[in-house]
Amino acid sequence: MNAPLRVLVVDDHAVVRRGVIAYLDVLDDVEVAGEAADGTAALDVLAQLATLGRLPDVALMDLQMPGMDGVAAIAEIRRRHPSLQVVVLTSFGEIERVHAALHEGAAGYLLKDAGPGEIVAALHAAARGEVFLDPAVARRLAQEIRAPRSGLRALTAREREILRLVAEGRSNKEIAAKLVISERTARTHVSNLLGKLGLASRTQAALLAIREGLVPPSG
Structure with missing residues (x-):
């Protein structure tokens, strides 16, 4: 059997974080490697896991967080741990945030109304080196390509x-x-x-x- 996908969950709202972890914990092919409440804490957790040789495969990360926000954290994670992919899970779908996250190396962008199946699909896609976008986000990107703003x-x-x-x-x-x-x-x-x-x-x-x-x- 393939080893389970190891995921770090990063969100400043404890209720959201615990809910995501509770769902992932029941999946046979996913293992929660750790959790963090903001970008700085995520980097600290990753440094500890890397020292133990247990770096996660994917980080599932909110964007709007105090201190180091998600976009800055994505950039730093990708710089320090190039093998680790990041999937955004956020309430905000503005196209500027999408561009910023993807520019810094995010491998997926989901809104928090995404279903559990979409979250798992995005995590596995990221681990395969693919990009997974929330359907609403994908539509906005397509609209921008068709009618760029000036x-x-x-x-x-x-x-x-x-x-x-x-x-x-x-x-x-x-x-x-x-x-x-x-x-x-x-x-x-x-x-x-x-x-x-x-x-x-x-x-x-x-x-x-x-x-x-x-x-x-x-x-």
């Missing part, structure tokens, strides 16, 4: 918020303090929105925001 429509809600702050003359440090994010994250958001808008500077971004009515002109 201009301000291409920005996420967070990027539009940051564009407004840029137009107000806020620095990356001030934006970070205002939104309670790191300065590095603020800088990344600014860079991303400039790229999406095809702009070369914060001044151009500010002028665009004023022209589009995101902020009133000064004076």
